[in-house]
Every structure is written in structure tokens, then in C-alpha cells.
Amino acid sequence: MTDGIANDRLEKLQAVRAAGQDPFPARVPRGQPVASVLTDFDARTGQTVTLCGRLGQIRDFGKLRFAHLQDRSGSIQVGFQRERLAAFWPDRKRIEGNDLVSVTGELGTTQKGEPTLWATDVVLASKALRPAPEKWHGLTDTEQRYRMRYVDLFANGAVRDSFVRRSHIVREVRAYFDSLDYLEVETPILQPIFGGAAARPFRTHHNALGMELFLRIAPELYLKRLIVGGMERVYEIGRVFRNEGVSTRHNPEFTMLESYEAWADYRDIMARVEGLFAHLTAKVLAGDGKVTFRERQYDLAPPFQKARYLDLFAQQNPSVDWFDHGAVTRRARELGLETKDKAPHTLANDVFEATVEDTLQGPIFVYDYPVAISPLAKRLAEDPRVTERFELFVAGMELGNAFSELNDPIDQQQRFEAQLLHKDDETPGEVDLDYVTALEFGMPPAGGLGIGIDRLCMLLSGSASIRDVVLFPLLRRLDAAPAADADGATQP
RNA sequence: GGGGGCGUAGCUCAGCCGGUAGAGCAGCGGCCUUUUAAGCCGUAGGUCGCAGGUUCGACCCCUGCCGCCCUCACCA
Numbered sequence: 001m002t003d004g005i006a007n008d009r010l011e012k013l014q015a016v017r018a019a020g021q022d023p024f025p026a027r028v029p030r031g032q033p034v035a036s037v038l039t040d041f042d043a044r045t046g047q048t049v050t051l052c053g054r055l056g057q058i059r060d061f062g063k064l065r066f067a068h069l070q071d072r073s074g075s076i077q078v079g080f081q082r083e084r085l086a087a088f089w090p091d092r093k094r095i096e097g098n099d100l101v102s103v104t105g106e107l108g109t110t111q112k113g114e115p116t117l118w119a120t121d122v123v124l125a126s127k128a129l130r131p132a133p134e135k136w137h138g139l140t141d142t143e144q145r146y147r148m149r150y151v152d153l154f155a156n157g158a159v160r161d162s163f164v165r166r167s168h169i170v171r172e173v174r175a176y177f178d179s180l181d182y183l184e185v186e187t188p189i190l191q192p193i194f195g196g197a198a199a200r201p202f203r204t205h206h207n208a209l210g211m212e213l214f215l216r217i218a219p220e221l222y223l224k225r226l227i228v229g230g231m232e233r234v235y236e237i238g239r240v241f242r243n244e245g246v247s248t249r250h251n252p253e254f255t256m257l258e259s260y261e262a263w264a265d266y267r268d269i270m271a272r273v274e275g276l277f278a279h280l281t282a283k284v285l286a287g288d289g290k291v292t293f294r295e296r297q298y299d300l301a302p303p304f305q306k307a308r309y310l311d312l313f314a315q316q317n318p319s320v321d322w323f324d325h326g327a328v329t330r331r332a333r334e335l336g337l338e339t340k341d342k343a344p345h346t347l348a349n350d351v352f353e354a355t356v357e358d359t360l361q362g363p364i365f366v367y368d369y370p371v372a373i374s375p376l377a378k379r380l381a382e383d384p385r386v387t388e389r390f391e392l393f394v395a396g397m398e399l400g401n402a403f404s405e406l407n408d409p410i411d412q413q414q415r416f417e418a419q420l421l422h423k424d425d426e427t428p429g430e431v432d433l434d435y436v437t438a439l440e441f442g443m444p445p446a447g448g449l450g451i452g453i454d455r456l457c458m459l460l461s462g463s464a465s466i467r468d469v470v471l472f473p474l475l476r477r478l479d480a481a482p483a484a485d486a487d488g489a490t491q492p
Numbered sequence: 493g494g495g496g497g498c499g500u501a502g503c504u505c506a507g508c509c510g511g512u513a514g515a516g517c518a519g520c521g522g523c524c525u526u527u528u529a530a531g532c533c534g535u536a537g538g539u540c541g542c543a544g545g546u547u548c549g550a551c552c553c554c555u556g557c558c559g560c561c562c563u564c565a566c567c568a
Contacts, residue, residue: 064525134503143560
């Protein structure tokens with residue numbers, strides 16, 4: 001017998017079948033949302049309605065039983081009285097807490113004024129073979145909550161609410177870009193060359209074509225091909241995959257928003273980001289931009305602070321020149337950073353991250369990043385060592401990344417080739433020549449943006465861990481994992 | 493990968509100095525027509541994460557392993 005199934009529930013299941021009833025019928029009388037009868041409840045007294053949902057714990061008084069019925073909109077008490085349910089009464093114990101039911105009855109109240117559906121007809125909609133978690137603690141074990149999210153969702157209202165909020169956030173992000181006449185598009189997840197970010201990819205294989213493929217680490221290079229193609233304003237909200245560690249702010253697959261707008265530069269995109277946050281503040285946070293995240297208050301209502309990358313670097317690392325490899329190395333050692341096998345620009349950025357990022361409570365735009373760590377961004381006309389790029393930080397966390405897109409195909413090819421000089425497993429093994437070719441056909445000046453939707457949701461819902469905004473975060477499997485061979489021949 | 497913490501009944505948790513497993517809720521049987529953490533009486537439920545070791549005796553001490561959480565590292 002499967003672990004966790006109570007034997008008596010199987011007996012109940014048999015009893016239902018023995019009585020000639022289907023414990024898993026295809027259809028039952030459909031009802032209305034619970035919340036819809038709770039509004040103006042007094043005026044509805046005496047109405048007959050049908051409600052469908054999951055039963056809570058039954059409070060049994062012999063000839064009278066109470067239980068709450070929960071659907072996604074809310075919950076209401078249901079009263080089962082022998083005198084109103086003569087036909088059903090002998091079968092009543094076949095329905096237990098956590099079963100899914102359809103109840104028809106008359107709206108009324110109890111002596112204490114509790115809104116109650118006084119049942120006149122009860123239909124078992126689906127038999128639950130496992131009980132719900134204990135009623136007032138719910139499911140609290142973190143691991144169980146992630147592994148059995150389906151239980152977490154019906155047992156913990158706050159969990160349900162935060163995933164509803166996530167859905168609303170994504171909807172409003174779409175609404176914002178749609179309102180600006182952007183086109184939502186979909187680009188390949190399976191890519192022969194990975195690019196658009198620096199990250200280790202997941203590798204896979206296509207059998208029929210006999211081809212190695214990568215799960216995308218970013219949609220960037222495909223979206224910009226669409227800008228070349230004249231689509232002018234595009235965005236994509238989709239999953240990207242990075243074969244890296246997990247932490248409270250990293251999940252190996254996560255959701256990225258990327259948008260590209262022709263004829264815009266990074267200043268315009270900065271305004272778009274502020275517009276997006278104003279929109280989200282109005283639609284998701286009900287007008288107040290204040291959120292609590294990791295026990296600190298943040299005001300997400302724009303405008304945001306702004307600071308130049310190199311100025312912040314200089315503030316925290318006085319008399320260290322970002323471009324002076326020797327000085328940077330000395331500083332990195334002083335900070336206890338790993339300096340071996342690091343490209344000069346990577347090390348310099350490590351120093352930035354070690355000394356500056358935690359100070360960026362924000363929201364703050366950090367802008368004008370060095371070109372060496374910005375291979376896809378356009379250089380500043382006044383200073384070719386620096387690019388028209390900004391990142392948005394809140395709570396020391398990188399939320400977004402944007403720049404004036406590099407559209408000079410020759411510069412682009414040289415930067416790709418420069419990357420290969422410091423090649424590591426985060427660098428593609430080859431230059432994406434097709435992307436360079438696309439640029440050769442001419443890409444209008446454009447501003448692009450990437451925002452991590454999961455981190456945005458963390459912030460807007462006050463969730464300290466990314467796993468609280470990802471429905472099914474990646475976990476190890478519990479049984480002995482078979483050797484990860486292509487054919488998976490190992491028996492569990 | 494390093495450090496710290498955790499893992500006991502379906503759920504939430506106790507379990508002392510090493511002496512042989514406990515409670516509440518859920519379940520089952522019974523009483524009860526206004527409860528809402530219902531109540532009362534009775535009952536059942538355990539590979540104490542896994543595997544070794546020490547010991548007359550291990551949930552407890554030791555070693556290894558597995559899983560989760562936090563943290564550091566890694567991660568533009």
C-alpha cells in the first residue's frame with residue numbers, strides 16, 4: 001500500500017463503490033465561487049446555491065455536522081442537518097475532511113451569526129485518500145512544502161496568495177509593454193550556440209538532427225535579430241536556464257523578461273523601467289510603493305536614485321583605478337578574493353561586487369559600465385572604455401540590466417573574439433556569426449532591458465527566498481538517483 | 493565545495509545523565525442539533541532519515557552516507 005494512504009480511507013472508498021456511487025465522477029453539479037455568495041450575504045439569506053470545493057475538518061454533533069468548504073475564492077461554513085438531508089444521511093460518513101464535494105443548499109446563518117450553507121444535497125466530487133495536514137499549523141516543513149506544493153497551496157492561504165500575486169505581476173508586466181505597443185514574441189529555448197549572458201548552460205541533444213544543443217541562458221540575441229527584422233518593439237517573458245548553484249536568489253531555471261525597443265537608448269529604457277514600476281505600484285501594490293523585504297522597508301515608487309558604476313567603485317575603493325590590473329589585483333587580495341585564473345575585467349568587477357553591491361539598497365540605477373564586462377552594449381561616445389548600460393539594484397540584489405544595444409557588427413565581432421581569449425565554460429565555444437551577420441544587415445539604434453521576474457516577485461511579495469515565488473523549485477530526488485546517463489538505464 | 497542547524501506517528505512537536513516511544517491534531521468506535529482549534533469517553537497508529545560502530549543496553553554517544561534549511565564560496 002502506498003505510504004501515507006490511510007487504510008480507513010480506502011475502506012471508505014470501497015464503501016462508496018459498494019453503494020453504487022462513483023468516488024471520482026466526471027461531473028458534479030457546478031457551483032459559483034464561494035466569495036460570490038459571501039458578498040451581500042444578508043441579502044442572500046434563503047437563496048439556494050451550489051458550491052464546490054474541498055472540505056475542511058468535520059465537526060460532528062451527531063444529527064448535525066459542520067465543516068468549512070474552501071475554493072480558490074474563499075471559504076464558507078457548510079451545515080449538514082439530518083432533517084434536511086434524509087436521503088444522504090446514512091451515507092454521511094463516507095464523506096470526510098479533505099474530500100472534494102459539490103454541495104447544494106440554502107444560505108443562512110447559525111445562532112452565532114456565521115454565514116452557513118445549509119446543505120440539501122451533497123455529491124462526492126473526488127475522494128481524498130490522504131488527509132489534509134494538521135489544521136492550525138498547516139504544512140510548515142520547508143522541504144515538504146516544496147516537494148508537495150499541491151498540499152502547500154491548499155493548506156496555506158498565504159502561499160496561495162503569493163502565487164496569485166505572481167500571476168498578477170506577470171499579467172501587469174505584459175499589460176505595461178502591450179500598452180506601449182510592444183509585441184510579445186517567442187524565441188528558441190533550444191539553441192545551437194548559447195549567448196546573451198555569461199553563464200554555464202545545460203546541454204542537450206537532438207536525436208534526429210544529431211546535434212548538440214543548449215538550453216538558452218538568455219533570449220537576447222534572438223530578440224535583437226527581430227529588431228533587425230523591423231519588429232521595432234518586442235518583448236519576451238520566458239524561462240532561461242543556467243547550470244549553476246542554487247541559493248535563496250538563484251534557481252537553475254528562472255523567468256526572464258527581455259524587451260527591445262528600436263530608436264530608444266538606455267536613458268529611454270531607464271524611463272521605461274520607472275514607468276513599469278509605477279504601473280506595478282499602482283496595479284499590484286494598490287498605489288503604495290512601499291514593501292518590506294528581508295526586514296527592511298523599500299519604496300519602489302519612482303523616480304529611482306542613479307549613480308555611475310565607476311564613481312561607486314571609486315567611493316568604495318579609493319585610489320584604485322578599475323582599469324589598472326595591478327592595483328585591482330592588490331585590492332582583490334586585500335579583500336581576500338580569488339585572483340587566480342581571472343580575466344582582468346572579471347577581477348575588477350569582482351571587487352565591485354564585493355565592495356559595492358551590498359551597499360545598494362536602492363532602488364538605484366547603476367550606470368555606465370566598463371565595456372569589458374558589457375560585450376553587447378554600445379560604447380559611450382565620450383569614453384569608449386565605458387558603455388551605455390545600467391543595472392537596477394534593490395536590496396543589494398540585481399533586478400534588471402539594460403543598455404543601448406551594440407549595433408556595430410565589426411565591434412561586435414571583435415568583442416566576441418576577445419571573449420574567446422579568456423574562454424571558460426561560461427563562454428560559448430564559438431562566435432555567433434549569424435548574429436553578427438544580422439547586424440551587418442543593419443539594426444536601428446535600440447535600447448534593451450532584462451528583468452528577473454522571480455526576483456521582482458520576491459520583492460513585491462516580501463519573499464526572502466526565490467523558492468517561495470517558484471511553484472516547483474528544483475530539489476534533489478529522494479530515491480537514489482540513477483547515474484545520469486543518456487539512456488537512463490540504471491534501475492532506481 | 494566550507495561552516496552551522498535540522499530529520500521521531502499522516503501533520504505539528506516533546507523525549508532529561510544511555511534503560512527499550514510520548515502528546516495534540518488528523519483517523520477509527522461511541523455520545524451529542526448551532527460548532528467553528530467544538531467537547532467528552534474509548535481505540536489504533538513508529539524501520540526514531542539510512543548504514544555501520546561503541547555499549548549488558550542507543551532516538552540519545554561515535555563514524556560514514558542521504559535529504560532539507562541558513563550562511564559563505566560560486567553565480568555579470
